[in-house]
Amino acid sequence: MAVYASHSAIQILLGAREEGLLTTIFGPPESLRLYSRFPGLVNKALEYSGVDCLSILKDEGHVLIPSGSIVEYVGYDAIVKSGIPYFGLKELIKWESEWDLKLKLLNEAGIPIPKTFKDPSQVDTIVIVKLPGAKGGKDFFISKTPREIEVNLEKLKENGKIKSFKDVCIQEYVVGTTMYAHYFYSPIFDRLEITGFDIRYETNVDGMKRLPPTLTKNIQPSFIVCGNIPVYPREKLLETFIEYGERFVKTTKRLIPPGIIGPFCLECVINEDLEPIVFEFSGRIVAGTNIYMNGSPYLKLYWGTEMSVGRRIAKEIRIAKDTERLTEILT
Structure with missing residues (x-):
């Protein structure tokens, strides 16, 4: 490996x-x-x-x-x-790296997502502006006025962070609690396994919570991930999370055959109606799974013993090799 x-x-x-x-x-x-x-x-x-x-x-x-x-x-x-x-679906890298493709995949799967805006001039609510790629929240920003968005995007362009406004995703900021759902799809067992959940600990937005609102009004929040925290959703939410994962797997098989292989993550906000809204996905292992390095209790439901996602990857490879089915998990 x-x-x-x-x-x-x-x-x-x-x-x-x-x-x-x-x-x-x-x-x-x-x-x-x-x-x-x-x-x-x-x-x-x-x-x-x-x-x-x-x-x-x-x-x-x-x-x-x-x-x-x-x-x-x-x-x-x-x-x-x-x-x-x-190990995994290689073509999914392209879909994960381009916002139009990423949102198309979630839409095709029938998974609820926030409203998106093609141009700053269309913005009529609080939004979060995101850069492409796996940057861990770096240079993301929140705004609610078209002019402020344009000014910030011009700065990112001048600094070489983006080539054009089309590189970013302007997405409605859904108010709720964030929750990142981890999955593993096994072609060997033709089974979706839920492997855990985490919350991302982000600087400086999480640090701002400890300050009185009167002291934060002139501070621009940032969303750079510096760590992860375990979270266990209510059981009534598990079925929804599993259904979302199944839709995602089915849609990748249709749009990007042979479909997702191994770990992936649906990144959500839970609104006040207890509905997970998926604002993006990661088509491979996420750092949030590090919280289960000694073993995920959710994987015990499938295997009878706790294991990390890292071990689950190795197990899939070992079983595929032992049964001469490596072609089913490699692209």
């Missing part, structure tokens, strides 16, 4: 070790140091130098395990060019 040195690498490496699979971690030298601190966690480390590095990993028989860092720092083109086997 080839794992990028960031994001959710520790639990993936640990899960591979628990399932008896070998691993190579790759990334910039300054990132690799962390993983060498934990005895026996890594079998091999490799400095990342672009497509050539992926080609080396391919020649050595590795399977690439996607994460947010793979989406953001390696990218679809390098993965395709290298030809390295990819």
Whole structure:
């Protein structure tokens, strides 16, 4: 298993070790140091130098395990060019990286999503403006006036963060509690498994909660993820979450065959009617699963024992290899 040195690498490496699979971690030298601190966690480390590095990993028989860092720092083109086997739905990287495709997929699945605006001039409510890619909330901002949005977008354009206004998603800000639902779809068992839920701990918006409103009116909130917190939704919500996941799986099979493989996440706000509104998705493991590094209680419902999503990935690969069905989980 080839794992990028960031994001959710520790639990993936640990899960591979628990399932008896070998691993190579790759990334910039300054990132690799962390993983060498934990005895026996890594079998091999490799400095990342672009497509050539992926080609080396391919020649050595590795399977690439996607994460947010793979989406953001390696990218679809390098993965395709290298030809390295990819655990998951490789084409979903393109859909996850472009807002129009991402929202199309959720709409086609019949999953409730917030209202979106094509142009700042259309905005008539509080919105959150989001950049493309897996940036962990960096440079997102909230606004309610078209002029303010245009000014902020011009600054992002001047700083090279976006090429045009079309790069961003202007989305209605739904008031409610955030909840990120984690899933795993297994082609080997033809089964959707719910693996857990988290809340993202974001700076500085979460820190602003500790200040009186009179002191925060001139502070621009930011949404940079710095950690994750476990959350257990009410059982009456579980059926809704499972139905959303099933719709997502079914729609990816129709629009992007062979469909989703392995972990994914639906990122939600729960409104006052207890309806989850999905504002985006991640088509691979999310860092929020790190809260279950010692094992998810939800996976115990399927396997009789708690396990991390990292181990669940390794288990799917090991079972597929043992039963000669690797082609069903690799793209």
